[in-house]
Amino acid sequence: MKQIYAFLIITVALLTGYQATAQTVKTKYLSAMRKEVPAAEAHYFEEIKEDALGGGTRTLYLAKDSSKVRTLHYSDLDGGTYGFGIQHGPVYEWHPNGQLKLQMAYHYNKWDGPYTTWYENGQLKLSSRYSQGTLVDTLKAFYETGVLRRVEVYQQGKMVSGEVYDASGNSIDFVPMEVMPEFPGGEQVMLRWIGSVLKYPKTTRKAKAEGLVIISFVVDEQGRIGDTELIKGIHPDADAEGIRVIKAMPTWKPGLQEGKPVPVRYTLPLRFSLR
Numbered sequence: 001m002k003q004i005y006a007f008l009i010i011t012v013a014l015l016t017g018y019q020a021t022a023q024t025v026k027t028k029y030l031s032a033m034r035k036e037v038p039a040a041e042a043h044y045f046e047e048i049k050e051d052a053l054g055g056g057t058r059t060l061y062l063a064k065d066s067s068k069v070r071t072l073h074y075s076d077l078d079g080g081t082y083g084f085g086i087q088h089g090p091v092y093e094w095h096p097n098g099q100l101k102l103q104m105a106y107h108y109n110k111w112d113g114p115y116t117t118w119y120e121n122g123q124l125k126l127s128s129r130y131s132q133g134t135l136v137d138t139l140k141a142f143y144e145t146g147v148l149r150r151v152e153v154y155q156q157g158k159m160v161s162g163e164v165y166d167a168s169g170n171s172i173d174f175v176p177m178e179v180m181p182e183f184p185g186g187e188q189v190m191l192r193w194i195g196s197v198l199k200y201p202k203t204t205r206k207a208k209a210e211g212l213v214i215i216s217f218v219v220d221e222q223g224r225i226g227d228t229e230l231i232k233g234i235h236p237d238a239d240a241e242g243i244r245v246i247k248a249m250p251t252w253k254p255g256l257q258e259g260k261p262v263p264v265r266y267t268l269p270l271r272f273s274l275r
Contacts, residue, residue, distance in 0.1 A: 022052045029063070033216065033229050044069065050077055055088070068094050073106075080109060082212060082232075082269060095120040107132065119144045141177065143167050149258075150177060175259040181219040181266075182253040190249075198245050200272055201237035209235035212269045213242035221261035223252040234272060242270045 029042035039045070042063040050056040054076050060069040073089030080086050087106035095101045099122055104115040110133035117126040123146055128139040134157040141149040147169055152162040164174050183190035204210075214232040217225055228246050233239035246268065255264040 023056065024050045026050075030060075033227070035229060035231070048077065054078065058085075062096075067096065067098065068092075070094070075108065082214060104130075139177075152177070176256070177258060179256040181223065181255040181264050184250055184252065193249075194245060194270065197248065198270060199241055201235070201241055204235040204238040204241075204272065205274065207235055208274065209238060210272050210274045212271055213239055214267060214269045215242050215246050216265060216267045217246050218263050218265050219252045219254060220263045221254055223254040225249050225252070227265075231267060238272050245270065 026048050028036055028046045028048065029039045030044040030046060031037045031041065032043040034044070045061050045063050047059045047061070048056065049059075055074050056077050057071060057073050058077070059071045061067060062069060070091070070093045072085075072087055072091055074085045075088035076086040078085060086109050088108050089105060091102065091104045091106065092100065093102040095118075097120055099120055100118055101120075102115075102117045104111060105113045107113075111130040112132055113130065115126070115128045115130055116124070119125050121144065123144055124142055125144075126139070126141050128135060129137045135154045136156070137154060139150070139152040139154065143149050145167065147167055148165055150162065150164045153160050162174050164172050166172050183193070211234040212232065213230070213234055216227075216229045216231050218227040220226055225247060228243055230239050230243060233242075254261040256262065
């Protein structure tokens with residue numbers, strides 16, 4: 001979903017002070033699926049502030065009332081594996097009523113520090129902690145009423161104990177809080193399957209176009225693929241081929257949340273290489 005690094009050499013104190021605070025601001029207009037669209041069609045708009053070092057913030061707003069949805073901080077807005085940026089610093093998300101929904105932080109694209117979420121009424125929903133992308137210490141989840149829902153203890157990313165409770169506070173059989181959807185046979189089988197069905201269009205080869213086609217899709221409660229959308233393309237025919245392959249996927253094992261099937265959105269890069 002190019003690496004750009006900037007380094008400043010201190011030569012004149014006055015210029016250094018200016019460089020440290022200079023920033024550019026631009027606005028993107030996005031559909032409900034976060035795809036760039038004309039302003040008149042926007043469901044969201046995103047304000048991107050870039051500092052002199054290439055880092056900055058992205059703040060997402062609802063177009064209808066300019067209410068904040070999310071703010072992300074970056075050390076490099078265009079870096080990372082797929083050019084989606086290197087997140088570094090706090091993340092905030094808000095409910096439509098303005099109540100804080102999520103607060104967490106990244107350390108160079110890895111979750112790091114407290115991870116906390118709240119219900120729309122302000123009640124604490126989840127309290128946990130990460131260290132360099134690994135879940136550690138004690139995780140607690142709550143019902144909207146404030147009743148404790150689960151307690152899990154982690155050591156180096158592995159759960160060593162866990163308890164789950166019903167809405168009345170009674171202990172019940174343990175189920176994982178979240179289970180991600182799975183392609184039949186697992187990730188390696190999926191990669192082999194994609195390799196066997198993905199074709200390099202002749203027109204794309206002739207144009208010498210190569211790179212990553214990035215596609216977003218949803219695995220629904222029945223494991224079916226839907227809401228397929230191109231996020232980043234390289235050539236119209238390669239983009240269409242990528243979408244065809246995603247739509248042709250067999251039914252997945254659906255994702256679960258608190259033991260119940262839920263829709264889960266995925267972003268998958270497909271590489272087209274002339275070599």
